[in-house]
Amino acid sequence: MSGNDSNKIFYNTVPLEVFQSLTKQGGFDRYVDLKLIEQHLPTSVSVMEVGAGYGRCIDFLLEKKHEASIIGVEQSPQLCEVLINKYKDNPIVQVLHQDIKSMNYPDQVDVVLWLFSGLLDFAKEEQVIVLKKLRSFLKASGKLFVDIPQLTELTVAKYTGAQDVFMETQYGNITTFLPTETDMANYAHHAGFRKVSVIHYETETEKKRSMYQLDV
16 A cells, blocks of 8 residues: 555544544644735636645635636545535536546646645655646646645654654544655655745644745
8 A cells, every 4th residue: 555545544534523623723724824825826826725625725715706716636535525515606616536646637727735734645755756746737837835744843643753653543544754844855856846945834823834835
Protein backbone atom coordinates (compact mmCIF):
# COMPACT_ATOMS: atom_id res chain seq x y z
CA MET A 1 0.00 0.00 0.00
CA SER A 2 1.53 3.31 -1.02
CA GLY A 3 1.27 6.88 0.11
CA ASN A 4 -2.09 8.23 1.06
CA ASP A 5 -3.89 4.93 0.48
CA SER A 6 -3.25 3.83 4.06
CA ASN A 7 -4.86 7.03 5.43
CA LYS A 8 -8.09 6.74 3.46
CA ILE A 9 -9.78 4.68 6.17
CA PHE A 10 -9.66 7.72 8.45
CA TYR A 11 -10.89 10.24 5.89
CA ASN A 12 -13.61 7.90 4.64
CA THR A 13 -15.04 7.12 8.09
CA VAL A 14 -14.46 10.14 10.35
CA PRO A 15 -17.82 11.88 11.08
CA LEU A 16 -18.29 15.33 9.63
CA GLU A 17 -18.65 16.95 13.06
CA VAL A 18 -15.31 15.46 14.16
CA PHE A 19 -13.63 16.79 11.04
CA GLN A 20 -15.09 20.22 11.74
CA SER A 21 -13.91 19.97 15.34
CA LEU A 22 -10.35 19.25 14.18
CA THR A 23 -10.55 22.34 11.99
CA LYS A 24 -11.53 24.46 14.99
CA GLN A 25 -8.91 22.82 17.18
CA GLY A 26 -6.28 23.72 14.62
CA GLY A 27 -7.44 27.34 14.54
CA PHE A 28 -8.65 27.30 10.93
CA ASP A 29 -12.34 27.99 11.47
CA ARG A 30 -11.74 31.74 11.05
CA TYR A 31 -9.74 31.34 7.85
CA VAL A 32 -6.34 32.45 9.18
CA ASP A 33 -4.55 30.59 6.37
CA LEU A 34 -6.74 31.99 3.62
CA LYS A 35 -6.50 35.53 4.95
CA LEU A 36 -2.73 35.14 4.76
CA ILE A 37 -2.88 34.61 0.99
CA GLU A 38 -6.07 36.55 0.25
CA GLN A 39 -4.22 39.05 -1.94
CA HIS A 40 -3.51 36.19 -4.38
CA LEU A 41 -7.17 35.17 -4.57
CA PRO A 42 -8.96 37.97 -6.44
CA THR A 43 -12.49 37.19 -7.52
CA SER A 44 -11.41 36.97 -11.17
CA VAL A 45 -9.02 34.00 -10.84
CA SER A 46 -9.89 30.33 -11.23
CA VAL A 47 -9.09 28.32 -8.10
CA MET A 48 -8.64 24.59 -7.55
CA GLU A 49 -8.65 23.30 -3.99
CA VAL A 50 -7.16 19.89 -3.31
CA GLY A 51 -8.76 18.15 -0.34
CA ALA A 52 -11.84 20.35 -0.24
CA GLY A 53 -13.23 18.58 2.84
CA TYR A 54 -16.60 20.02 3.83
CA GLY A 55 -16.11 23.28 1.92
CA ARG A 56 -14.29 25.60 4.33
CA CYS A 57 -12.13 27.21 1.63
CA ILE A 58 -14.93 27.27 -0.93
CA ASP A 59 -17.14 29.08 1.59
CA PHE A 60 -14.41 31.68 2.09
CA LEU A 61 -14.12 32.30 -1.64
CA LEU A 62 -17.89 32.60 -2.04
CA GLU A 63 -18.07 35.02 0.88
CA LYS A 64 -15.60 37.18 -1.06
CA LYS A 65 -18.05 37.17 -4.00
CA HIS A 66 -15.82 34.99 -6.14
CA GLU A 67 -16.81 35.16 -9.81
CA ALA A 68 -14.47 32.73 -11.57
CA SER A 69 -14.53 28.95 -11.41
CA ILE A 70 -13.88 27.04 -8.18
CA ILE A 71 -12.90 23.39 -8.48
CA GLY A 72 -13.08 21.35 -5.28
CA VAL A 73 -11.19 18.04 -5.42
CA GLU A 74 -12.02 15.48 -2.74
CA GLN A 75 -11.26 11.75 -2.58
CA SER A 76 -13.49 10.88 0.40
CA PRO A 77 -16.91 9.65 -0.81
CA GLN A 78 -18.74 10.99 2.25
CA LEU A 79 -17.11 14.42 2.11
CA CYS A 80 -17.61 14.59 -1.64
CA GLU A 81 -21.32 13.95 -1.12
CA VAL A 82 -21.41 16.80 1.41
CA LEU A 83 -19.77 19.12 -1.14
CA ILE A 84 -22.06 18.11 -4.00
CA ASN A 85 -25.20 18.68 -1.92
CA LYS A 86 -23.88 21.94 -0.51
CA TYR A 87 -22.97 23.55 -3.85
CA LYS A 88 -25.32 21.83 -6.28
CA ASP A 89 -27.11 25.11 -7.04
CA ASN A 90 -23.95 27.20 -7.44
CA PRO A 91 -22.87 27.34 -11.10
CA ILE A 92 -19.26 28.40 -10.47
CA VAL A 93 -18.45 25.51 -8.12
CA GLN A 94 -17.41 22.17 -9.60
CA VAL A 95 -16.86 19.19 -7.29
CA LEU A 96 -14.59 16.35 -8.45
CA HIS A 97 -14.54 13.02 -6.64
CA GLN A 98 -10.90 12.28 -7.39
CA ASP A 99 -7.67 11.20 -5.72
CA ILE A 100 -5.07 13.76 -6.73
CA LYS A 101 -2.53 10.96 -7.12
CA SER A 102 -4.37 9.54 -10.15
CA MET A 103 -6.35 12.59 -11.25
CA ASN A 104 -6.18 14.16 -14.68
CA TYR A 105 -7.62 17.60 -15.39
CA PRO A 106 -8.04 18.93 -18.94
CA ASP A 107 -7.92 22.65 -18.18
CA GLN A 108 -5.55 24.97 -16.31
CA VAL A 109 -6.27 27.27 -13.38
CA ASP A 110 -4.70 30.38 -11.87
CA VAL A 111 -4.32 29.13 -8.30
CA VAL A 112 -4.16 25.73 -6.61
CA LEU A 113 -4.71 25.51 -2.86
CA TRP A 114 -3.50 22.54 -0.85
CA LEU A 115 -4.09 23.48 2.76
CA PHE A 116 -4.65 21.76 6.11
CA SER A 117 -1.61 19.45 5.82
CA GLY A 118 -2.86 17.51 2.77
CA LEU A 119 0.65 17.01 1.37
CA LEU A 120 1.66 15.06 4.48
CA ASP A 121 -0.63 12.17 3.57
CA PHE A 122 1.82 11.18 0.84
CA ALA A 123 5.09 9.34 1.31
CA LYS A 124 8.27 11.36 0.80
CA GLU A 125 8.97 9.83 -2.61
CA GLU A 126 5.43 10.67 -3.75
CA GLN A 127 5.29 14.28 -2.54
CA VAL A 128 7.39 15.68 -5.39
CA ILE A 129 5.43 13.59 -7.92
CA VAL A 130 2.11 15.00 -6.72
CA LEU A 131 3.45 18.56 -6.70
CA LYS A 132 4.62 18.07 -10.27
CA LYS A 133 1.11 16.97 -11.22
CA LEU A 134 -0.37 20.07 -9.60
CA ARG A 135 2.17 22.14 -11.52
CA SER A 136 0.66 20.79 -14.76
CA PHE A 137 -2.79 22.10 -13.74
CA LEU A 138 -1.52 25.69 -13.45
CA LYS A 139 -1.41 28.45 -16.03
CA ALA A 140 1.87 30.07 -17.04
CA SER A 141 1.58 32.65 -14.24
CA GLY A 142 -0.06 30.29 -11.77
CA LYS A 143 0.60 29.82 -8.06
CA LEU A 144 0.39 26.81 -5.77
CA PHE A 145 -0.08 27.28 -2.02
CA VAL A 146 0.80 24.42 0.32
CA ASP A 147 0.19 24.71 4.05
CA ILE A 148 1.82 22.30 6.53
CA PRO A 149 2.78 22.23 10.22
CA GLN A 150 6.21 23.36 11.25
CA LEU A 151 8.63 20.52 11.90
CA THR A 152 8.79 20.96 15.69
CA GLU A 153 5.03 21.41 16.15
CA LEU A 154 3.32 18.52 17.93
CA THR A 155 -0.46 18.49 18.34
CA VAL A 156 -2.46 15.27 18.63
CA ALA A 157 0.14 13.37 16.60
CA LYS A 158 3.53 12.03 17.60
CA TYR A 159 6.86 11.60 15.85
CA THR A 160 8.00 8.07 15.06
CA GLY A 161 11.09 9.27 13.22
CA ALA A 162 12.84 12.52 12.41
CA GLN A 163 10.06 13.52 9.99
CA ASP A 164 7.59 10.66 10.25
CA VAL A 165 4.41 11.46 12.16
CA PHE A 166 1.77 9.02 13.40
CA MET A 167 -1.73 9.68 14.73
CA GLU A 168 -3.93 6.95 16.18
CA THR A 169 -7.70 7.54 16.27
CA GLN A 170 -10.85 5.49 16.68
CA TYR A 171 -11.63 6.14 13.02
CA GLY A 172 -8.31 4.84 11.70
CA ASN A 173 -4.62 5.65 11.91
CA ILE A 174 -2.81 8.34 9.96
CA THR A 175 0.82 7.99 8.91
CA THR A 176 2.44 11.07 7.42
CA PHE A 177 5.76 12.52 6.32
CA LEU A 178 6.54 16.12 7.29
CA PRO A 179 8.94 17.77 4.81
CA THR A 180 11.52 20.35 5.86
CA GLU A 181 11.96 23.74 4.23
CA THR A 182 14.88 22.26 2.28
CA ASP A 183 12.70 19.38 1.14
CA MET A 184 10.06 21.82 -0.11
CA ALA A 185 12.66 23.84 -2.02
CA ASN A 186 13.93 20.64 -3.66
CA TYR A 187 10.40 19.52 -4.47
CA ALA A 188 9.63 22.88 -6.09
CA HIS A 189 12.77 22.72 -8.22
CA HIS A 190 12.18 19.16 -9.43
CA ALA A 191 8.48 19.80 -10.06
CA GLY A 192 9.34 22.69 -12.38
CA PHE A 193 8.40 25.70 -10.29
CA ARG A 194 10.36 28.90 -10.88
CA LYS A 195 10.28 30.19 -7.33
CA VAL A 196 9.34 29.06 -3.82
CA SER A 197 8.81 31.21 -0.75
CA VAL A 198 7.44 30.56 2.74
CA ILE A 199 5.61 32.42 5.49
CA HIS A 200 5.77 30.99 9.00
CA TYR A 201 2.74 31.87 11.11
CA GLU A 202 0.56 30.83 14.05
CA THR A 203 -3.14 30.03 14.08
CA GLU A 204 -5.50 31.44 16.70
CA THR A 205 -5.00 28.25 18.73
CA GLU A 206 -1.23 28.80 18.66
CA LYS A 207 -0.43 26.07 16.14
CA LYS A 208 2.78 26.84 14.27
CA ARG A 209 2.37 26.52 10.51
CA SER A 210 4.25 27.17 7.26
CA MET A 211 2.55 28.48 4.14
CA TYR A 212 4.58 27.77 0.98
CA GLN A 213 4.01 29.66 -2.25
CA LEU A 214 5.27 27.96 -5.40
CA ASP A 215 5.30 30.12 -8.53
CA VAL A 216 5.24 28.70 -12.05
